[in-house]
Amino acid sequence: MSAEENISQINERIKNIDTEIERLSVLKRKLNIAKEKLQDRKYLEQSNHLASNDWSQENYPWSNKIRENLQSVFKIQTFRSQQLETINVTMSKIDVILVAPTGCGKSLCFQLPAITEAGVTLVVSPLISLMEDQLHGLRKKGISAELLSMSTDSETVNRIHRFLNDADLSNKLKLLYVTPERMAKSKRLMSALQKCYQKEMLERIAIDEVHCCSILGHDFRPDYKYLGTLKSLFPKIPIIGVTATASRRVIIDVQKMLNIRGCLVLNAPFNRPNLFYGVIEKPNENDAVYDLLSNLLKIRYKNKSGIIYTFSIKDTETLVSELLQRDCKVRAYHASLEANQRSKVYQKWMMNEIQAVVATIAFGLGIDKPDVRFVIHHVMSKSIENFYQETGRCGRDGKYAESVLLYKLGDIFKISTMTFVETNGLQNAYSMVGYCINGKNCRRDIFSKFFTEVWSDKNCGKMCDHCSFNSRSRKIMPPVTNITSHYRTLLRIIENARGMDIKLTALKLVDAWFHKGPTKLRLEISPPAIDRNLGEQIVAFLIINHFLEEDFHYTAYNTISYIKKGSKSTQDEIDYQPSRICELPLVTELEDIFNASHSRSYDEEPESHLSHATKKQRIFIDDTDSLNDSFINNLLKDAEMKKLIDERIDLKVQKLLTANDREKQKPNEKSLNALTDQLDSDHDDVIEVIPKVKPEVIEID
Numbered sequence: 001m002s003a004e005e006n007i008s009q010i011n012e013r014i015k016n017i018d019t020e021i022e023r024l025s026v027l028k029r030k031l032n033i034a035k036e037k038l039q040d041r042k043y044l045e046q047s048n049h050l051a052s053n054d055w056s057q058e059n060y061p062w063s064n065k066i067r068e069n070l071q072s073v074f075k076i077q078t079f080r081s082q083q084l085e086t087i088n089v090t091m092s093k094i095d096v097i098l099v100a101p102t103g104c105g106k107s108l109c110f111q112l113p114a115i116t117e118a119g120v121t122l123v124v125s126p127l128i129s130l131m132e133d134q135l136h137g138l139r140k141k142g143i144s145a146e147l148l149s150m151s152t153d154s155e156t157v158n159r160i161h162r163f164l165n166d167a168d169l170s171n172k173l174k175l176l177y178v179t180p181e182r183m184a185k186s187k188r189l190m191s192a193l194q195k196c197y198q199k200e201m202l203e204r205i206a207i208d209e210v211h212c213c214s215i216l217g218h219d220f221r222p223d224y225k226y227l228g229t230l231k232s233l234f235p236k237i238p239i240i241g242v243t244a245t246a247s248r249r250v251i252i253d254v255q256k257m258l259n260i261r262g263c264l265v266l267n268a269p270f271n272r273p274n275l276f277y278g279v280i281e282k283p284n285e286n287d288a289v290y291d292l293l294s295n296l297l298k299i300r301y302k303n304k305s306g307i308i309y310t311f312s313i314k315d316t317e318t319l320v321s322e323l324l325q326r327d328c329k330v331r332a333y334h335a336s337l338e339a340n341q342r343s344k345v346y347q348k349w350m351m352n353e354i355q356a357v358v359a360t361i362a363f364g365l366g367i368d369k370p371d372v373r374f375v376i377h378h379v380m381s382k383s384i385e386n387f388y389q390e391t392g393r394c395g396r397d398g399k400y401a402e403s404v405l406l407y408k409l410g411d412i413f414k415i416s417t418m419t420f421v422e423t424n425g426l427q428n429a430y431s432m433v434g435y436c437i438n439g440k441n442c443r444r445d446i447f448s449k450f451f452t453e454v455w456s457d458k459n460c461g462k463m464c465d466h467c468s469f470n471s472r473s474r475k476i477m478p479p480v481t482n483i484t485s486h487y488r489t490l491l492r493i494i495e496n497a498r499g500m501d502i503k504l505t506a507l508k509l510v511d512a513w514f515h516k517g518p519t520k521l522r523l524e525i526s527p528p529a530i531d532r533n534l535g536e537q538i539v540a541f542l543i544i545n546h547f548l549e550e551d552f553h554y555t556a557y558n559t560i561s562y563i564k565k566g567s568k569s570t571q572d573e574i575d576y577q578p579s580r581i582c583e584l585p586l587v588t589e590l591e592d593i594f595n596a597s598h599s600r601s602y603d604e605e606p607e608s609h610l611s612h613a614t615k616k617q618r619i620f621i622d623d624t625d626s627l628n629d630s631f632i633n634n635l636l637k638d639a640e641m642k643k644l645i646d647e648r649i650d651l652k653v654q655k656l657l658t659a660n661d662r663e664k665q666k667p668n669e670k671s672l673n674a675l676t677d678q679l680d681s682d683h684d685d686v687i688e689v690i691p692k693v694k695p696e697v698i699e700i701d
């Protein structure tokens with residue numbers, strides 16, 4: 001055989017081997033996937049098995065002691081949802097993750113077992129201020145607790161190590177708080193914990209804000225990854241993780257990271273029944289926004305404590321300066337302030353020396369002020385998850401508190417240009433926009449989808465603007481809005497601009513549509529006969545449903561969002577999706593939120609969602625006339641607020657009318673019925689409709 005033939009034979013064999021390798025690696029991949037699935041199933045079965053147990057019993061060996069300590073040390077009479085269950089699971093030495101809303105008492109679930117058992121509980125927590133607060137509270141109750149961070153002085157470090165190394169002394173240290181950084185970087189600490197473990201004096205490991213372990217969690221902390229070694233270092237020690245972040249994928253990721261797959265996950269209901277949620281249309285002019293905020297602080301929230309969240313450091317500074325000029329007691333809080341300045345602001349706020357902190361999301365973890373009565377979002381959050389966390393900081397005492405979000409179209413792009421590079425960033429931002437422009441569903445319905453919990457609007461107890469508004473003496477269904485022709489006009493404007501090589505931002509697009517701005521961008525047809533705000537909401541709806549799409553462009557200073565045709569802009573999509581629901585009109589007007597909650601007492605703690613609902617019904621007068629001024633007047637007691645609201649009633653009225661009904665009349669029952677008839681006959685070519693029910697005035701109460 002010639003050398004040439006030999007080489008060719010060898011090549012042939014190599015090729016066959018490559019094919020075989022490829023086949024085997026495909027097989028290996030498949031087997032790995034199958035193994036992963038089987039493991040998932042095994043863990044799920046394990047978890048389900050644990051979940052099938054009734055953990056709410058009080059006949060465990062520790063039950064009497066737990067109850068006694070609850071009452072004598074913590075001065076608490078009854079457990080809140082899932083507290084007893086979590087305590088029983090962790091006392092049974094089973095790993096558990098508790099997902100419960102902010103402020104509902106997760107810390108008790110590891111503090112109470114800690115003082116009931118002999119050894120030490122290690123608590124890993126992300127923030128020193130958070131730990132200091134807990135330490136302060138525990139010491140006031142006479143419980144011995146220590147804190148070990150990267151900045152702890154050597155004397156304290158030595159004392160703590162003596163506790164851990166000495167069998168007699170460890171009994172005297174009940175809770176040791178550490179930062180994940182300290183855990184990851186201190187071999188001395190780890191070896192002391194090993195000794196403590198060997199002497200069977202390490203009782204439990206609690207991980208506060210456990211979502212920080214997951215890269216998918218909103219507060220991911222790299223040093224939390226180190227905690228993955230704890231289960232192998234201390235296999236017999238139960239881990240308890242607590243968080244208010246309920247996303248399923250975050251929890252699964254956390255379980256994997258901590259090597260506690262198959263552990264029990266307990267979920268307290270996401271609903272905070274004492275929080276009222278509402279969205280207010282944000283004026284376009286900055287001064288009007290500052291006036292609105294200052295009115296809220298000085299009238300509605302007079303003598304009440306709260307937080308105003310905004311988008312950027314610059315925004316916090318501007319807001320504070322404007323509100324100070326309007327005699328409001330506010331201070332800024334953001335990441336660029338020195339630590340001592342931040343702490344000063346926090347302390348002043350805690351002491352009620354300032355009414356509200358104007359903050360970026362830097363003001364977050366660890367805020368434990370019980371009487372926060374309002375959280376205002378000057379700009380929407382970047383995700384529902386963030387929003388839920390941020391609003392959760394009010395009403396921690398269980399009494400009535402309000403979340404108010406100020407929404408306008410332009411704010412969408414502040415968020416989207418910042419988040420579009422993040423994994424799921426745009427999707428998260430659009431869910432948030434969905435919350436803002438949702439025109440009919442209970443606001444909590446959106447949270448429930450996020451937390452994959454089944455939700456019935458009845459449980460809201462009229463504690464959101466929609467449920468409250470819908471429960472008035474009359475219910476006005478939003479008019480059916482055919483936006484197909486609007487959509488086509490918008491596409492034509494975009495196409496026309498493209499022909500001139502011009503890109504349009506959403507606001508420019510709306511301008512051109514309403515015949516504002518450069519004439520060359522306008523079409524030779526009349527502007528739409530609808531209110532501009534409604535036009536902006538239609539554009540937002542089209543964007544988040546991908547009929548229009550954002551097109552991001554970088555400049556030297558920032559990122560600009562232009563609007564282009566969306567992936568659903570094909571004729572097929574338009575023609576064959578006739579029943580898509582556009583929830584218009586979308587944003588609650590100022591008077592809705594004020595009327596809805598005006599007569600609520602800030603001192604009552606709802607006994608349950610439903611009992612709350614019954615109590616609240618009294619605030620709506622039984623007026624069978626039309627939605628007219630006297631109806632609104634009767635609801636209002638506050639003259640200044642009434643003035644503010646009066647100014648906006650016309651806007652509300654306009655939104656309820658379509659083009660033909662926009663004469664100056666108030667929408668009495670007759671006009672609304674006429675509107676109904678007209679809209680009923682206007683169903684051709686509809687791609688977006690409000691629920692199929694006939695829009696009508698419904699008598700209730």
Ligand SMILES: Nc1ncnc2c1ncn2[C@@H]1O[C@H](COP(=O)(O)OP(=O)(O)OP(=O)(O)O)[C@@H](O)[C@H]1O
Pocket residue numbers: 076077078079080083100101102103104105106107108243244366367368370396
């Ligand atoms: N069963 C209970 N009854 C009454 N008050 C309770 C109960 N359990 C805890 N609390 C109180 O509720 C407040 C909030 O508790 P805690 O700080 O543990 O909340 P959290 O769920 O950890 O909140 P966050 O998610 O913000 O950390 C504390 O003042 C605590 O004393």
